[in-house]
Amino acid sequence: xxxxxxxxxxxxxxxxxxxxxxxxxxxxxxxxxxxxxxxxxxxxxxxxxxxxxxxxxxxxxxxxxxxxxxxxxxxxxxxxxxxxxxxxxxxxxxxxxxxxxxxxxxxxxxxxxxxxxxxxxxxxxxxxxxxxxxxxxxxxxxxxxxxxxxxxxxxxxxxxxxxxxxxxxxxxxxxxxxxxxxxxxxxxxxxxxxxxxxxxxxxxxxxxxxxxxxxxxxxxxxxxxxxxxxxxxxxxxxxxxxxxxxxxxxxxxxxxxxxxxxxxxxxxxxxxxxxxxxxxxxxxxxxxxxxxxxxxxxxxxxxxxxxxxxxxxxxxxxxxxxxxxxx
Amino acid sequence: xxxxxxxxxxxxxxxxxxxxxxxxxxxxxxxxxxxxxxxxxxxxxxxxxxxxxxxxxxxxxxxxxxxxxxxxxxxxxxxxxxxxxxxxxxxxxxxxxxxxxxxxxxxxxxxxxxxxxxxxxxxxxxxxxxxxxxxxxxxxxxxxxxxxxxxxxxxxxxxxxxxxxxxxxxxxxxxxxxxxxxxxxxxxxxxxxxxxxxxxxxxxxxxxxxxxxxxxxxxxxxxxxxxxxxxxxxxxxxxxxxxxxxxxxxxxxxxxxxxxxxxxxxxxxxxxxxxxxxxxxxxxxxxxxxxxxxxxxxxxxxxxxxxxxxxxxxxxxxxxxxxxxxxxxxxxxxxxxxxxxxxxxxxxxxxxxxxxxxxxxxxxxxxxxxxxxxxxxxxxxxxxxxxxxxxxxxxxxxxxxxxxxxxxxxxxxxxxxxxxxxxxxxxxxxxxxxxxxxxxxxxxxxxxxxxxxxxxxxxxxxxxxxxxxxxxxxxxxxxxxxxxxxxxxxxxxxxxxxxxxxxxxxxxxxxxxxxxxxxxxxxxxxxxxxxxxxxxxxxxxxxxxxxxxxxxxxxxxxxxxxxxxxxxxxxxxxxxxxxxxxxxxxxxxxxxxxxxxxxxxxxxxxxxxxxxxxxxxxxxxxxxxxxxxxxxxxxxxxxxxxxxxxxxxxx
Numbered sequence: 001x002x003x004x005x006x007x008x009x010x011x012x013x014x015x016x017x018x019x020x021x022x023x024x025x026x027x028x029x030x031x032x033x034x035x036x037x038x039x040x041x042x043x044x045x046x047x048x049x050x051x052x053x054x055x056x057x058x059x060x061x062x063x064x065x066x067x068x069x070x071x072x073x074x075x076x077x078x079x080x081x082x083x084x085x086x087x088x089x090x091x092x093x094x095x096x097x098x099x100x101x102x103x104x105x106x107x108x109x110x111x112x113x114x115x116x117x118x119x120x121x122x123x124x125x126x127x128x129x130x131x132x133x134x135x136x137x138x139x140x141x142x143x144x145x146x147x148x149x150x151x152x153x154x155x156x157x158x159x160x161x162x163x164x165x166x167x168x169x170x171x172x173x174x175x176x177x178x179x180x181x182x183x184x185x186x187x188x189x190x191x192x193x194x195x196x197x198x199x200x201x202x203x204x205x206x207x208x209x210x211x212x213x214x215x216x217x218x219x220x221x222x223x224x225x226x227x228x229x230x231x232x233x234x235x236x237x238x239x240x241x242x243x244x245x246x247x248x249x250x251x252x253x254x255x256x257x258x259x260x261x262x263x264x265x266x267x268x269x270x271x272x273x274x275x276x277x278x279x280x281x282x283x284x285x286x287x288x289x290x291x292x293x294x295x296x297x298x299x300x301x302x303x304x305x306x307x308x309x310x311x312x313x314x315x316x317x318x319x320x321x322x323x324x325x326x327x
Numbered sequence: 328x329x330x331x332x333x334x335x336x337x338x339x340x341x342x343x344x345x346x347x348x349x350x351x352x353x354x355x356x357x358x359x360x361x362x363x364x365x366x367x368x369x370x371x372x373x374x375x376x377x378x379x380x381x382x383x384x385x386x387x388x389x390x391x392x393x394x395x396x397x398x399x400x401x402x403x404x405x406x407x408x409x410x411x412x413x414x415x416x417x418x419x420x421x422x423x424x425x426x427x428x429x430x431x432x433x434x435x436x437x438x439x440x441x442x443x444x445x446x447x448x449x450x451x452x453x454x455x456x457x458x459x460x461x462x463x464x465x466x467x468x469x470x471x472x473x474x475x476x477x478x479x480x481x482x483x484x485x486x487x488x489x490x491x492x493x494x495x496x497x498x499x500x501x502x503x504x505x506x507x508x509x510x511x512x513x514x515x516x517x518x519x520x521x522x523x524x525x526x527x528x529x530x531x532x533x534x535x536x537x538x539x540x541x542x543x544x545x546x547x548x549x550x551x552x553x554x555x556x557x558x559x560x561x562x563x564x565x566x567x568x569x570x571x572x573x574x575x576x577x578x579x580x581x582x583x584x585x586x587x588x589x590x591x592x593x594x595x596x597x598x599x600x601x602x603x604x605x606x607x608x609x610x611x612x613x614x615x616x617x618x619x620x621x622x623x624x625x626x627x628x629x630x631x632x633x634x635x636x637x638x639x640x641x642x643x644x645x646x647x648x649x650x651x652x653x654x655x656x657x658x659x660x661x662x663x664x665x666x667x668x669x670x671x672x673x674x675x676x677x678x679x680x681x682x683x684x685x686x687x688x689x690x691x692x693x694x695x696x697x698x699x700x701x702x703x704x705x706x707x708x709x710x711x712x713x714x715x716x717x718x719x720x721x722x723x724x725x726x727x728x729x730x731x732x733x734x735x736x737x738x739x740x741x742x743x744x745x746x747x748x749x750x751x752x753x754x755x756x757x758x759x760x761x762x763x764x765x766x767x768x769x770x771x772x773x774x775x776x777x778x779x780x781x782x783x784x785x786x787x788x789x790x791x792x793x794x795x796x797x798x799x800x801x802x803x804x805x806x807x808x809x810x811x812x813x814x815x816x817x818x819x820x821x822x823x824x825x826x827x828x829x830x831x832x833x834x835x836x837x838x839x840x841x842x843x844x845x846x847x848x849x850x851x852x853x854x855x856x857x858x859x860x861x862x863x864x865x866x867x868x869x870x871x872x873x874x875x876x877x878x879x880x881x882x883x884x885x886x887x888x889x890x891x892x893x894x895x896x897x898x899x900x901x902x903x904x905x906x907x908x909x910x911x912x913x914x915x916x917x918x919x920x921x922x923x924x925x926x927x928x929x930x931x932x933x934x935x936x937x938x939x940x941x942x943x944x945x946x947x948x949x950x951x952x953x954x955x956x957x958x959x960x961x962x963x964x965x966x967x968x969x970x971x972x973x974x975x976x977x978x
Contacts, residue, residue: 030830030832030833031832031833031836032832032833032835032836035500036832036835036836037832038500039500039832039835040831040832040834040835040836041422041831042500042501053497053499053500053502054500056495056496057498057500060498060571060572060574060575061571085569085570088421088422088605089421089604089605089606090570090575090579090587090604091569091604091606092569096605096606099606100606155643158643158644158647159647162647162650162651166651166676167651168644168647168648168651168653170639170641170644170647170648171608171637171639171644173608175415175609175635175637175653178607178608178609178637179601179607179608179609179611271640272640272641273641273643273644274641274644275639275640275641275644277606277608281640285420285421285640289422290832
């Protein structure tokens with residue numbers, strides 16, 4: 001196990017190195033750089049651009065260096081623990097990520113809990129009561145949730161809550177609580193806002209889990225060991241939950257680690273539409289502004305989370321299913 | 328500078344007496360706004376109850392000591408207001424300083440009048456100008472104070488201009504370029520002399536513009552701590568904070584572009600209390616007890632206690648806030664043509680109303696054909712007057728107006744708006760009729776009669792006449808639609824327009840390198856900005872991309888790729904130089920009218936239609952909401968109305 005882990009970690013380091021080059025290169029692919037994006041934006045508002053000053057600024061930001069030098073400056077800092085400085089927000093990238101990570105995690109974990117709490121029981125029910133009214137309904141609603149783009153669902157929720165209750169649910173806090181300390185009132189206010197993104201993210205993913213679980217469970221339910229257990233007089237629900245469900249969960253568990261990177265990336269559109277103070281709108285903004293260090297840092301973080309998640313899944317799977325061997 | 332007293336801008340003088348004492352050597356700087364009676368001493372000054380309480384507790388000096396001896400007296404747009412309340416609005420994303428500069432941050436030395444016709448005193452009490460408009464003396468108000476209670480003097484301005492704005496290490500990408508090369512001297516505490524390297528008759532108009540605010544943001548005492556000249560440790564301190572050096576620290580703390588330092592003292596009506604750093608969800612301001620303006624009933628302004636700007640990444644979120652009545656007064660981002668029906672329907676429920684604004688733009692879309700193109704075939708065609716006229720005649724403008732602008736507006740070329748004093752009927756309306764037959768005849772007349780198998784005309788080089796238009800939808804979502812319709816009209820002429828939707832920075836990169844065939848953009852320069860940004864009337868600045876290389880011969884003659892323009896354009900540029908050397912607005916108007924006449928002969932760019940009025944959203948309980956205010960960036964709407972007079976009606 002230890003050797004296996006060591007080998008995986010080494011491979012991860014190599015993957016990260018390759019990933020860092022690719023992501024830095026891709027961010028630089030569009031013509032221009034942070035300054036030209038900034039200038040184009042200013043020209044849009046009608047501001048006079050001080051063209052003479054731009055060359056000096058470009059040197060200050062190190063944007064006039066060749067790609068490889070810019071990359072080296074960045075990556076050597078990253079390896080040393082310094083994620084660099086955001087050009088646009090003008091603060092250390094680590095600070096930006098730190099500020100937003102907590103809220104991102106909270107929203108995403110809440111969404112995952114809700115998602116699994118809904119999807120797993122529904123999936124089990126759908127398989128056990130195949131072709132029943134309940135199964136059909138679950139499938140129908142699951143697919144509707146999958147088919148409606150998240151941003152549209154978010155817009156619909158915002159509009160409906162405005163029409164029906166006269167409240168706007170954008171953001172995660174009302175103005176009076178934005179800068180307040182945590183209190184019972186702030187928590188209630190937070191819960192009054194957070195249900196919308198949680199619902200949007202959860203409905204988007206529910207259908208997939210329901211269908212996977214249903215298909216796997218159907219395979220398992222016709223296995224001889226189920227008949228044997230039943231013949232021995234085991235209570236039906238206890239039987240189902242103890243054996244076939246456990247096996248049917250395998251594919252879900254093996255992908256649970258993939259949920260990690262979604263902390264940043266899954267809810268980009270939802271995060272923007274609902275104006276959430278999470279990392280996803282910052283990622284989009286940094287890419288548009290060609291804010292190299294911030295965008296690079298975030299993409300690198302997604303990469304790390306993906307690799308970590310995969311590792312975590314593999315370990316979890318081995319623990320859940322003794323038939324699986326690592327090594 | 329002998330007739331200092333005559334070339335004088337002063338709020339106590341009225342326009343007629345000014346004109347009657349004009350001599351050959353005096354200069355009138357726009358008409359003068361009469362701001363009610365001079366009230367200093369006539370009635371005791373009044374203040375907000377919160378401030379009165381602080382005065383009673385001894386925590387704040389009395390209002391008479393906080394105000395300058397001659398405060399600026401504001402005649403409210405509609406009524407005297409009452410104290411209290413918050414102005415709620417919204418900011419989009421992390422770099423929407425535009426809304427701040429339009430609202431709280433417009434209080435320059437001299438300001439635009441409401442109708443944008445004149446320049447009036449603001450922070451400065453008066454200005455003297457010499458004959459050739461190269462030396463400007465600003466007189467400040469005695470007793471004017473920063474928000475920390477320390478005196479505001481000419482030395483602060485000298486510091487800002489000399490040590491902050493002009494330094495080669497300046498860290499921003501835009502600054503007050505009109506001040507570059509100027510020498511600022513604090514003659515005494517209340518007198519600032521600015522000597523320009525070259526005469527600039529438009530200087531006061533530029534200082535009243537949105538960029539005129541730069542010198543007023545830097546308090547010497549606070550900001551000099553970030554400056555290497557005043558603090559030898561400044562560079563080390565900045566670097567230890569993770570910045571590139573002291574220029575960045577100075578820029579972040581004090582520049583007009585930055586609103587992250589809540590310590591910085593201010594002259595503005597409200598001071599920053601919660602910073603705009605891109606991460607905080609809300610930016611807030613509270614009343615500056617030392618603000619220098621009073622209303623005509625001697626109440627110190629501002630009426631409103633605080634400003635609250637919610638940061639949002641989504642325009643939809645902002646629209647819902649407005650619909651729900653959570654926005655008190657705003658137009659930025661949300662007041663689009665597409666949203667208008669939604670806002671009209673929601674008025675009763677959200678307890679707000681729509682107020683009209685006059686778009687300063689003179690056109691919904693201007694098409695610029697690159698007449699300095701490096702493609703010889705296109706260059707030759709685009710330089711044919713008749714070719715440009717033919718393209719213009721082939722456009723069914725009324726159809727575009729009906730389809731894209733819900734029937735609002737009228738066919739219009741690149742010409743100042745009808746409200747403008749530079750309105751030129753011929754320039755505005757020529758070649759706007761839809762006449763495809765004449766258009767075809769004109770092209771035939773140019774010898775472009777050969778056609779290829781698909782019916783496209785062949786150019787002089789024997790190849791199909793085709794060019795491409797990279798169009799961005801970021802600024803106006805209608806640009807791509809207009810471009811697609813143009814492609815249809817010009818297809819009927821036998822000319823191929825290849826429309827590509829592109830990202831904005833790509834479009835700009837291409838243009839800066841002069842590699843574009845054509846460009847489509849909004850019609851800047853329709854009202855008071857026409858003379859300041861005449862980009863479409865002759866090749867004048869970096870945005871004149873129909874003839875960028877000719878424009879360079881004016882704004883950057885030393886550039887290696889600058890080209891000598893044809894005689895008519897040369898004449899326009901000479902007239903503009905003459906206009907810049909004159910301090911006489913009457914002469915300036917004459918010269919500008921002549922420039923526009925030549926523009927009509929030349930017909931270099933193609934316009935589509937006059938933009939309809941814009942609108943904004945105001946809660947029904949907001950008082951002194953401006954009606955039909957010009958809407959622009961140079962004139963940063965609603966700033967020149969004096970937003971300190973906005974208030975919440977009681978009951």
